[in-house]
Amino acid sequence: MSTSDDGSTDAAVIARSLGDPHAFAEIFDRHHDAMWKFVWTRVGDEEAANDLAAEVFRIAFEQRHDYDLDYDSAKPWLFGIAANLVRQHHRDRARRDEAGERIRGERGTATAPDPQGRLDRLDSTPVAEALKELPERDREPLLLYAWDDLAYEEIADALDVPVGTVRSRIHRARKHVRRHLDVDEPDAASRAEGSR
Amino acid sequence: MTDELDHIRQLRDDRGPSREWVHETRSSLLEMAAEEAASEASLLDRLQRSVESLAGPRPALAAAAVVVTVTILAGAVFMLAQDRSSDAPPVATPPTTEATPSPGAGEGSPGMTLAASCTGGDGLFTIAYPEGWHTDDGGSGGGCEVFDEEPLNLEGSVGGGPLGAVTVRALPVDLEMAADPGRENREVSSETTTVAGRSAVVALWESTGAAALPEGVRSYRYLVDLDDRTLMLVTYDVDTSDFEERRRLLDAMAASLELDP
Numbered sequence: 331m332s333t334s335d336d337g338s339t340d341a342a343v344i345a346r347s348l349g350d351p352h353a354f355a356e357i358f359d360r361h362h363d364a365m366w367k368f369v370w371t372r373v374g375d376e377e378a379a380n381d382l383a384a385e386v387f388r389i390a391f392e393q394r395h396d397y398d399l400d401y402d403s404a405k406p407w408l409f410g411i412a413a414n415l416v417r418q419h420h421r422d423r424a425r426r427d428e429a430g431e432r433i434r435g436e437r438g439t440a441t442a443p444d445p446q447g448r449l450d451r452l453d454s455t456p457v458a459e460a461l462k463e464l465p466e467r468d469r470e471p472l473l474l475y476a477w478d479d480l481a482y483e484e485i486a487d488a489l490d491v492p493v494g495t496v497r498s499r500i501h502r503a504r505k506h507v508r509r510h511l512d513v514d515e516p517d518a519a520s521r522a523e524g525s526r
Numbered sequence: 527m528t529d530e531l532d533h534i535r536q537l538r539d540d541r542g543p544s545r546e547w548v549h550e551t552r553s554s555l556l557e558m559a560a561e562e563a564a565s566e567a568s569l570l571d572r573l574q575r576s577v578e579s580l581a582g583p584r585p586a587l588a589a590a591a592v593v594v595t596v597t598i599l600a601g602a603v604f605m606l607a608q609d610r611s612s613d614a615p616p617v618a619t620p621p622t623t624e625a626t627p628s629p630g631a632g633e634g635s636p637g638m639t640l641a642a643s644c645t646g647g648d649g650l651f652t653i654a655y656p657e658g659w660h661t662d663d664g665g666s667g668g669g670c671e672v673f674d675e676e677p678l679n680l681e682g683s684v685g686g687g688p689l690g691a692v693t694v695r696a697l698p699v700d701l702e703m704a705a706d707p708g709r710e711n712r713e714v715s716s717e718t719t720t721v722a723g724r725s726a727v728v729a730l731w732e733s734t735g736a737a738a739l740p741e742g743v744r745s746y747r748y749l750v751d752l753d754d755r756t757l758m759l760v761t762y763d764v765d766t767s768d769f770e771e772r773r774r775l776l777d778a779m780a781a782s783l784e785l786d787p
Contacts, residue, residue, distance in 0.1 A: 362548060
């Protein structure tokens with residue numbers, strides 16, 4: 331749960347911002363770092379990360395009247411907005427790539443891939459390869475858990491799926507990564523097994 | 527002892543946002559907040575205070591009196607409007623040509639002369655306003671931004687947002703975004719025009735009730751393209767018995783606008 335020094339929850343801050351819009355700056359102060367990192371690791375382009383992360387807070391500010399004040403922490407809500415924007419960004423980029431491919435194909439020129447997210451910029455390691463192999467629906471809950479420190483319930487809210495689904499997807503994803511470690515790093519895998 | 531989660535965490539990129547991004551994005555949010563406070567929250571505050579001042583020590587009885595009074599006044603205004611309909615000008619429509627002074631321009635209404643002028647937005651613009659009216663910087667410190675025929679008392683306004691008959695303010699968003707009524711407003715009319723040599727949109731919006739404003743409050747606004755910013759001139763259909771007169775005043779003020787080159 332996100333609280334300030336005076337103990338107010340995100341929900342309390344958002345409620346206050348309905349009468350005093352300036353109060354919403356507190357939500358930005360609490361979560362801008364996490365939101366920027368989330369977007370940055372998914373799009374891998376600083377300019378796009380700046381734009382998308384700023385858009386997260388613009389949308390949040392405009393939609394705060396619809397925020398369910400029963401949820402103390404705004405993190406899942408913000409991650410949900412960010413995840414939608416990242417998906418839209420990738421869709422737009424795919425469409426642009428497709429159009430570019432057609433044009434380049436007609437001109438007979440070589441293609442150059444756009445910058446990818448953090449995963450695609452990682453050196454080839456067993457873990458990175460394992461993550462890349464995962465379908466997005468399993469990978470995203472795992473990364474929200476491991477990289478963004480969200481709890482299962484928060485991931486469920488952010489992705490709008492039942493918490494049981496989050497559990498099973500993370501379990502499946504971890505098992506997949508462990509299997510890679512087992513093959514490529516038997517020592518690490520045995521340590522992982524030993525830690526169960 | 528490590529497990530697969532530790533391996534995954536080691537791949538995390540702990541790079542954070544730049545200070546410039548944090549500063550700029552926070553400032554943009556505060557600008558949005560100031561805009562909302564100025565146009566909506568303060569409006570409610572004033573309405574609330576008006577009701578409270580009328581309500582006095584017997585709120586239930588007085589509130590009922592307010593409802594009756596408002597109903598009677600609304601009826602009177604409606605009947606007056608009917609009487610004047612034959613010689614009243616048609617509902618003002620947004621100009622489609624450049625908003626430059628023409629015969630009659632410079633006068634918001636009969637007897638109202640835009641004889642005074644001031645500079646606002648930290649020197650961004652100079653604008654004329656009715657003689658005898660009051661101005662305030664709206665807390666921005668950047669010169670005149672709020673205009674009203676009554677002395678402006680901004681001390682008690684909610685969110686620090688002032689509200690006068692007319693507000694002129696630079697928004698930190700481009701014209702496309704500024705001209706989007708969002709879900710808080712529905713667009714009644716919108717046309718492109720030119721103000722002070724710049725592309726502009728002049729629009730009539732009506733609140734939907736989705737935000738702080740109650741449903742059905744009309745606002746008339748000029749949105750002047752300043753590339754990455756937009757200068758907004760706006761008046762609301764509140765605290766006035768003649769919104770059309772306010773619109774004509776805003777037309778005249780827009781025609782007088784000069785931007786700092």
